[in-house]
Amino acid sequence: MSISTKHNVTVEKVSKSRIDEIDFDNLVFGTTFSDHMFECDYKDGSWQNPTIRPYGPLTISPAAKVFHYGQAVFEGMKAFKDDNGNAFLFRPKDNFKRINISAKRMAIPEFPEEIFFEAMHRLMELDKAWIRPGFGNSLYIRPFAIATQAGVSAAPSDQYKFMILLSPAQAYYTGDVRVVFAEKFSRSANGGVGYAKAAGNYGAQFYPTNLAREKGFQQIIWTDANTHEYLEEAGTMNIFFRVNDTLITAPTGDRILDGITRKSVLKIAEHMGITCDVRPVSVKEIVAAVKDGSLKEIFGSGTAAIISPISAFGYQEEVYELPKSNTRYSDRFKQALMEIQYNKGEDPFDWRYPVG
Amino acid sequence: MSISTKHNVTVEKVSKSRIDEIDFDNLVFGTTFSDHMFECDYKDGSWQNPTIRPYGPLTISPAAKVFHYGQAVFEGMKAFKDDNGNAFLFRPKDNFKRINISAKRMAIPEFPEEIFFEAMHRLMELDKAWIRPGFGNSLYIRPFAIATQAGVSAAPSDQYKFMILLSPAQAYYTGDVRVVFAEKFSRSANGGVGYAKAAGNYGAQFYPTNLAREKGFQQIIWTDANTHEYLEEAGTMNIFFRVNDTLITAPTGDRILDGITRKSVLKIAEHMGITCDVRPVSVKEIVAAVKDGSLKEIFGSGTAAIISPISAFGYQEEVYELPKSNTRYSDRFKQALMEIQYNKGEDPFDWRYPVG
Ligand SMILES: Cc1ncc(COP(=O)(O)O)c(C=O)c1O
Numbered sequence A, B: 001m002s003i004s005t006k007h008n009v010t011v012e013k014v015s016k017s018r019i020d021e022i023d024f025d026n027l028v029f030g031t032t033f034s035d036h037m038f039e040c041d042y043k044d045g046s047w048q049n050p051t052i053r054p055y056g057p058l059t060i061s062p063a064a065k066v067f068h069y070g071q072a073v074f075e076g077m078k079a080f081k082d083d084n085g086n087a088f089l090f091r092p093k094d095n096f097k098r099i100n101i102s103a104k105r106m107a108i109p110e111f112p113e114e115i116f117f118e119a120m121h122r123l124m125e126l127d128k129a130w131i132r133p134g135f136g137n138s139l140y141i142r143p144f145a146i147a148t149q150a151g152v153s154a155a156p157s158d159q160y161k162f163m164i165l166l167s168p169a170q171a172y173y174t175g176d177v178r179v180v181f182a183e184k185f186s187r188s189a190n191g192g193v194g195y196a197k198a199a200g201n202y203g204a205q206f207y208p209t210n211l212a213r214e215k216g217f218q219q220i221i222w223t224d225a226n227t228h229e230y231l232e233e234a235g236t237m238n239i240f241f242r243v244n245d246t247l248i249t250a251p252t253g254d255r256i257l258d259g260i261t262r263k264s265v266l267k268i269a270e271h272m273g274i275t276c277d278v279r280p281v282s283v284k285e286i287v288a289a290v291k292d293g294s295l296k297e298i299f300g301s302g303t304a305a306i307i308s309p310i311s312a313f314g315y316q317e318e319v320y321e322l323p324k325s326n327t328r329y330s331d332r333f334k335q336a337l338m339e340i341q342y343n344k345g346e347d348p349f350d351w352r353y354p355v356g
């Protein structure tokens, strides 16, 4: 085990990599972790002791506020490798900005940009072998922050831990996805935390999603909590509708996460000359469009799945199948995104971020 | 250290109590913990190895789902001691039922009643000295459950930990409380998790509460997320309004926690012959009532504070002071509740639960 410090981050390397034990062809998303992780503590008003050390368990008080009050935020991003062994992140500055937007809403002190990127570079350097080349392969990166002060009173913590975990990944979803439109449960409200990647937003979706699964749907498309008349987003994806040749997606705001893949799809669509309509999307119009045949596609966008074509949706006890096609926008967007991510083509929007 | 097993719960006692180090006259709520804690793990489909052991840190994966997805629920209850050294819980069956209602909503497996009460009895037996007699003194009890499976994919955990911590407490709030009515932020929505004691509900309130504090208010009274026209509850208290001699409080439902103190106040009020009106309470009527002098009191009810009289509220940049009085309902309810809790009088509703 060797210990070194470069710039700010103290590094404690593993004595022996675990990489040879990993079956990279049979990964279950989010369950395998690389050799190293990053850790930084907030106390006495500042982020302290940024450290990379071997992936392993934490020692934490059972009274830590994260357990009791869900004061926690996270991000999800990916590293990709091209065929020459060069590694890239995809728009990491947007993830960095977003974790601090989330942190603010959850009363967590903002994390410093310099340490974030230094940690990222050092981690990629150390665990580069965990990024496999080839479309679909990636290293999923999970920065997160948790409240660590011991105290069972409902007030903000004065101590936090910021961490980054790395998890090698293959494609996230297998096959097409069937979704159901939410008619009773809801995910977020105006004035709430829906726009933040706050931990509690996700746990709150598990039960309704279990119910949806029992009916044969893998995901829920959330609607506005108030009327359930407008389609918002899925659990970990923004949602696009293609009606004839127009691409429609809901505007982000209090209730909808400002997805980086979503922004990227809109940019690529514009570049391709596809008409985009960012506006509230009503359940009524989508049901009408599927009936008259003008609804060509629905797909989700998100870091984990990149682009997830949806094959059918359920609403009011009906199931509506979407037309099959081999000229789908979703395939074009996925291809375009992957070409950028895997360094197979131009990077017209400056989204690739080399990390060695 | 001695280890014994009675019924189901394995007990590992501290070798030496820490109680002599505690300054019981200067407790900060929720920061001091008794000698022992309870712990029980869920895996392979059942709750296993119920254990009481010395209070101390956990070892847990940084990928545990509780950190990433806020899959966690809790309860808050109290033990009281009378002048003869007898200890009592207050309506613990209601807390037990409620943690399983919360658990269901958060896709956490229900905890068995028998183990819960056995753990409670054993803990009280072991740490009885931590319950101090005298009005205001209590042992705050914090049962909670967290998702422990290591995995950064947004799906329910298949492993959990259920714990109970004990924290000696004096009175929760000092002085009267100034509140502000929510006009922009919101706490919960129909179809959401507001009715559950889900961890994320609390962390989500910290930032708006910080903003309220900067304006001189200690708490927020949440309004409906949709119109902000109806008054719902505070962060950890249900809210009552006394208009002339009628007691008004909002009905519980999707968005409002079914508070045990609230139910108890309604029961006591009925018993005292006070008219209660459980119905939506509009901001408009309360502002009108404070202006015409018919609003006599606002107070909060909750396990931590028991009854918390509110001295003023802010709304649309105005601050409305409430009349002072020495014939407040809030004082009568607090007295009545404490007489039951501390075994100073009859227990007409069978709320006291002896624990030795
Ligand atoms: C609620 C929610 N919506 C959308 C997304 C997609 O965002 P992004 O494209 O930045 O991954 C995510 C996942 O990150 C999410 O958690």
Ligand SMILES: Cc1ncc(COP(=O)(O)O)c(C=O)c1O
Residues within 6 Å of the ligand: B076, B197, B233, B234, B235, B236, B237, B238, B257, B258, B259, B260, B261, B262, B301, B302, B303, B304
């Ligand atoms: C949101 C919320 N409302 C109300 C209450 C009061 O409930 P109880 O009287 O059962 O403590 C609590 C605290 O327990 C709470 O967390």
